[in-house]
Amino acid sequence: MAEKRHKEDPVQQELGSKLSQVGTHDPANDSLFATMARVEHDLNDVTEALALLGVKRCSQCRKFFRCADPGALFDCSQLVCYGCIPDWWSSLSMRLGVTDRERIEGKLASWLRKHHRAEVVKATSGTVPDITNAEFQIAARCQECAGSGKLMEGERCRFCNGLGTVRIVVPK
Ligand SMILES: [Zn+2]
Numbered sequence: 566m567a568e569k570r571h572k573e574d575p576v577q578q579e580l581g582s583k584l585s586q587v588g589t590h591d592p593a594n595d596s597l598f599a600t601m602a603r604v605e606h607d608l609n610d611v612t613e614a615l616a617l618l619g620v621k622r623c624s625q626c627r628k629f630f631r632c633a634d635p636g637a638l639f640d641c642s643q644l645v646c647y648g649c650i651p652d653w654w655s656s657l658s659m660r661l662g663v664t665d666r667e668r669i670e671g672k673l674a675s676w677l678r679k680h681h682r683a684e685v686v687k688a689t690s691g692t693v694p695d696i697t698n699a700e701f702q703i704a705a706r707c708q709e710c711a712g713s714g715k716l717m718e719g720e721r722c723r724f725c726n727g728l729g730t731v732r733i734v735v736p737k
């Protein structure tokens with residue numbers, strides 16, 4: 566096992582030699598890389614300038630949006646436009662740990678309620694939720710009982726039917 570670790574992966578080796586060939590033996594590629602780097606640098610400058618003007622970019626679809634519209638981009642270390650939220654959240658939420666997921670989920674839920682008329686809907690166990698009138702929905706921890714399903718007095722939380730989670734439904 567230890568021996569194996571010291572050996573280089575043949576694919577890595579192949580890739581490594583290809584890269585060094587590109588880097589050292591082909592001047593045409595060298596200048597192409599330099600051009601690409603410059604274009605990328607210029608583009609970053611333009612993106613920064615646009616941010617100064619109040620235009621920011623969605624990290625997913627790369628479209629630009631006006632920051633004056635608070636419902637356009639959701640901000641949680643990366644910017645995500647409203648249209649990209651469903652796909653972005655379903656893939657991100659699976660990769661996050663519980664703490665991070667609940668933090669962003671709470672922020673997302675209140676953003677959707679504030680700017681996109683989203684409603685908190687009780688989750689009902691055993692029945693399939695009716696989503697015909699929903700643009701999309703996310704599951705979120707119940708704010709009222711902090712996900713425990715119980716209220717202070719130990720009674721079943723009436724906001725989530727004691728399930729600890731609710732659905733945040735964005736209407737069409
Ligand atoms: Zn987007």
Ligand SMILES: [Zn+2]
Nearest residue numbers: 707710722725
């Ligand atoms: Zn609750």
